[in-house]
Amino acid sequence: MTRRAFLEERNALWARLRALPPGTPEFEQALAELAALTGWERARILAGLGLIPEESPDER
Template sequence: MPDPPSPRFPEGFLRRRNALWQALRQAPPGTPEFEALISELSGLIGWSRGRVLAGLGLPGTGEPGAG
């Protein structure tokens, strides 16, 4: 049985966050889709673009198109 949602984060937030991480893992880096997803996730969780890229195991400077 899965753990109940954290009282700190509503269930909808956790589902959206997890869905965005999953979509980012499947989207090709550098595409408009990838950039839109990374921007949305970054805003949702309050992480910089560079930190999200690091969470995906991707190199990058934090600037779109910089790698």
């Protein structure tokens, strides 16, 4: 994957996460995809969205 393709995919996933309500299956899927792409943990991604784990219903 080129750097440009990586950045485009990463940015699209962030945009998708910001548009979805936390805890929905679609949100969880996008979160999992972003975690796999970036290697970031769930808590770090949630923090990037301005959420704390307690605000995400499916926090594990």
